[in-house]
Structure formats: structure tokens, C-alpha cells
Amino acid sequence: MNPRPKRPVDPRLLSALAEHPVMASLVGAGTVHRFTASPAPLGILASVPLGELEATVERTRAARKIVFVNLDSTPGLGHDPGALTYLKGIGAVGVCSTRAAIIDRAAGQGLLTMQKVFVTDRSNLQRSFQSISRSRPDLVQLMPAIMLRYMEQEARDLGVPYLAAGFVRDGDDVREALRHGAAGVCTSDEGLWNLRRSALHAS
Numbered sequence: 001m002n003p004r005p006k007r008p009v010d011p012r013l014l015s016a017l018a019e020h021p022v023m024a025s026l027v028g029a030g031t032v033h034r035f036t037a038s039p040a041p042l043g044i045l046a047s048v049p050l051g052e053l054e055a056t057v058e059r060t061r062a063a064r065k066i067v068f069v070n071l072d073s074t075p076g077l078g079h080d081p082g083a084l085t086y087l088k089g090i091g092a093v094g095v096c097s098t099r100a101a102i103i104d105r106a107a108g109q110g111l112l113t114m115q116k117v118f119v120t121d122r123s124n125l126q127r128s129f130q131s132i133s134r135s136r137p138d139l140v141q142l143m144p145a146i147m148l149r150y151m152e153q154e155a156r157d158l159g160v161p162y163l164a165a166g167f168v169r170d171g172d173d174v175r176e177a178l179r180h181g182a183a184g185v186c187t188s189d190e191g192l193w194n195l196r197r198s199a200l201h202a203s
Contacts, residue, residue, distance in 0.1 A: 050076030068094035
């Protein structure tokens with residue numbers, strides 16, 4: 001795969017993260033109504049049955065949320081181009097995946113993209129970051145969050161906004177991620193979805 005030319009980060013994402021550093025992680029359709037009622041503007045949607053996906057996506061769009069559908073964790077969706085065409089057809093605006101090829105194809109279809117990276121060791125880190133440098137996603141999700149302290153410089157060198165995920169449990173975890181250069185965090189902890197950046201600075 002040839003490297004995708006670097007494109008400006010979508011201003012909607014930068015604006016959202018500037019005020020709301022927490023991206024909601026939604027597992028199943030049951031949490032969507034609480035997400036749409038929260039001030040969090042960004043979310044990741046996973047584990048929604050295919051038959052419920054269109055209605056769920058429409059619900060988030062009606063609430064003016066920007067949601068990335070986790071292609072790897074949505075039952076019934078494959079990893080072929082047809083899955084991306086389907087997602088765009090039902091009104092999805094973003095896609096999340098660990099697969100660089102998916103990210104590259106999704107960007108080519110005009111979808112927002114977030115590439116997920118699980119860091120297990122240094123060799124894994126280098127391979128993953130090389131993949132990101134080729135696919136050039138809009139956002140990167142780094143897991144687990146605690147690893148960010150050990151790879152801050154490498155993450156900054158990517159030139160792509162990154163969010164920490166995994167074991168983000170309270171405001172202190174959010175502050176630590178931001179101190180290490182993260183644009184925000186991803187978490188399923190609904191108690192953090194209301195958190196604003198100004199509240200972190202004030203406390």
C-alpha cells in the first residue's frame with residue numbers, strides 16, 4: 001500500500017476534542033440513548049447487530065454526534081469494500097479498525113477514520129506506527145492507555161491526533177493521557193462522558 005498523502009484533520013474533530021476530551025465507547029445499542037443525552041460529541045460504536053445498525057447510526061446523527069463504527073466488532077460486517085459502502089449508505093460518518101487497508105479504503109470513500117493500535121511491546125509498536133504512517137487516519141486510538149507514558153515521543157512524531165483507551169477510569173487517568181500528548185481518551189465509563197477540558201484544568 002502506498003502512503004496516503006497527509007490530509008488536514010477534520011476541524012469537527014479538533015473542535016470537539018478541544019472542549020470534550022472524552023470520546024464515548026458504546027458497546028451495543030443499549031447505551032446509545034445515554035450517549036445521545038450526554039454532552040460528549042464523539043463516540044465509537046461496537047457490537048451492534050447488523051439489523052439494528054442503521055437505526056442506531058441514524059439516532060446518533062439526529063443527536064448531532066460524530067460516531068465511528070468499529071468495523072472489527074460489528075457482527076455481520078466483513079472487511080471487504082462492500083462493508084464500507086453499506087456503512088456510508090446508512091449514513092455512518094466514521095470507521096474504526098485495526099486494519100490499515102480498511103482505514104485507507106474508508107478514507108478514499110470520504111469517511112472519517114480512526115485506527116486502533118494495541119501496544120504489547122516495542123517491536124509491535126514500531127510495526128503499528130509504520131502502518132499508521134502509511135494509512136494516515138484522522139485519529140489513532142492507542143491501547144492500553146498506561147503505555148502512553150512509555151511511547152509519548154513516538155506517538156507525537158506520528159503527526160496524527162491520538163486518544164488513549166483501556167483502563168481509563170477517572171479524571172486523573174484523563175489528565176495523565178493529556179499530559180503525555182493525547183488529544184483525548186476513549187472510555188465506556190459513562191461517568192466521564194460529561195467531562196469538559198475546562199473542569200480538568202480547574203481541579
